Amino acid sequence: MAAARGLLWVVCLLRVALATVYFQEEFLDGERWRNRWVPSTNDSQFGHFRLSSGKFYGHKEKDKGLQTTQNGRFYAISARFKPFSNKGKTLVIQYTVKHEQKMDCGGGYVKVFPSDVDQKNLNGKSQYYIMFGPDICGFDIKKIHVILYFKNQYHSNKKSIRCKVDAFTHLYTLILRPDLTYDVKVDGQSIESGSIEYDWHLTSLKKMEKSSAESKDWDQATDSKTQDWEKHFLDASASKPSDWNSELDGDWSGPMLQKPPYQDGLKPEGIDKDVWLHQKMRNTNYLTEYDLSEFENIGAIGLELWQVRSGTIFDNFLITDDEEYAENFGKATWGETKGPEREMDAIQAKEEIRKALEEEEEEELLAGKFNARQNFFNQFHRQDEL
Numbered sequence: 002m003a004a005a006r007g008l009l010w011v012v013c014l015l016r017v018a019l020a021t022v023y024f025q026e027e028f029l030d031g032e033r034w035r036n037r038w039v040p041s042t043n044d045s046q047f048g049h050f051r052l053s054s055g056k057f058y059g060h061k062e063k064d065k066g067l068q069t070t071q072n073g074r075f076y077a078i079s080a081r082f083k084p085f086s087n088k089g090k091t092l093v094i095q096y097t098v099k100h101e102q103k104m105d106c107g108g109g110y111v112k113v114f115p116s117d118v119d120q121k122n123l124n125g126k127s128q129y130y131i132m133f134g135p136d137i138c139g140f141d142i143k144k145i146h147v148i149l150y151f152k153n154q155y156h157s158n159k160k161s162i163r164c165k166v167d168a169f170t171h172l173y174t175l176i177l178r179p180d181l182t183y184d185v186k187v188d189g190q191s192i193e194s195g196s197i198e199y200d201w202h203l204t205s206l207k208k209m210e211k212s213s214a215e216s217k218d219w220d221q222a223t224d225s226k227t228q229d230w231e232k233h234f235l236d237a238s239a240s241k242p243s244d245w246n247s248e249l250d251g252d253w254s255g256p257m258l259q260k261p262p263y264q265d266g267l268k269p270e271g272i273d274k275d276v277w278l279h280q281k282m283r284n285t286n287y288l289t290e291y292d293l294s295e296f297e298n299i300g301a302i303g304l305e306l307w308q309v310r311s312g313t314i315f316d317n318f319l320i321t322d323d324e325e326y327a328e329n330f331g332k333a334t335w336g337e338t339k340g341p342e343r344e345m346d347a348i349q350a351k352e353e354i355r356k357a358l359e360e361e362e363e364e365e366l367l368a369g370k371f372n373a374r375q376n377f378f379n380q381f382h383r384q385d386e387l
């Protein structure tokens with residue numbers, strides 16, 4: 002028993018030891034963050050950040066993060082780390098964000114940049130690899146962006162993912178895996194996941210690559226039969242996205258069904274199912290190698306956004322290759338803050354109501370005194386008139 006537990010410990014330690022943390026920022030060393038974060042001077046009107054845990058928090062010091070301080074401004078700031086490639090590895094991007102000002106319109110997302118980004122000149126046109134996080138504007142926009150840069154173009158997630166709109170700290174996590182699956186988590190819970198290929202409609206890009214690398218031992222006749230057969234695997238219920246551009250994106254076809262319709266008794270005609278499967282596997286291998294979420298030279302993370310009403314706090318940034326490490330880091334940061342933060346907010350709200358009531362009473366009291374004097378005055382006058 003003890004031995005088993007000991008072994009478990011070793012395994013745990015090994016796991017932690019295996020995690021690569023590319024970047025981690027909790028703003029725990031006072032004003033020294035200014036040595037790590039570079040504000041852009043591209044526009045003298047860019048808003049300023051300060052370190053703050055806000056009006057309510059779980060822990061006054063630990064919950065300090067970068068807070069936007071000026072209304073109606075663009076913001077641009079970034080921090081560097083040792084460049085790396087996520088090729089063949091999981092990539093986790095995580096941070097916390099708190100819109101304690103009750104966000105009306107503004108960005109709460111992060112951007113991950115290639116290492117050659119010009120930090121001092123960072124602006125809306127600076128090319129990034131990944132944009133991830135909430136964006137709120139009025140009643141219409143309450144979404145989590147996941148934008149991937151691929152083949153010189155930005156690709157937005159086609160599934161819409163809703164973000165949190167309240168005033169509390171929330172934990173946002175994006176996981177991109179080398180098997181081309183992804184996960185978007187809010188507060189540690191997965192709220193969207195699936196295939197990077199389908200959920201960004203990148204299938205056509207892959208097809209382009211496929212046709213240029215067509216195999217020779219797969220003759221044309223078989224190929225057309227295969228295509229007929231493959232049609233059964235397409236999701237007929239899917240509709241063409243409204244922003245599909247045939248010129249850019251190629252001919253649209255529905256995404257592949259996750260479960261092929263074998264149960265309908267469908268049989269491939271004129272082709273050898275094994276050969277088809279073999280070919281399919283080969284393509285799959287080939288396509289997986291051709292990674293849709295592979296970034297060669299990841300080297301900076303930044304906030305480049307617009308806010309109408311300021312006050313958002315960004316904290317607990319993490320970039321790692323280890324999902325479990327990220328989960329534990331989330332628990333140790335957001336997990337510790339969420340409860341006490343809400344308690345403090347509730348106490349403050351009660352206090353505000355008490356004060357408002359007191360003020361109201363005071364006003365009534367004053368108004369009462371005034372009325373009394375008025376009455377006395379009237380009486381006096383009336384007496385005088387008599």
Ligand SMILES: *[C@@H]1O[C@H](CO)[C@@H](O)[C@H](O)[C@H]1NC(C)=O
Nearest residue numbers: 042043044122123124126127
């Ligand atoms: C801001 O950045 C743009 C694009 O990188 C550049 O053309 C422009 O000169 C920069 N402006 C300043 C004031 O540095």
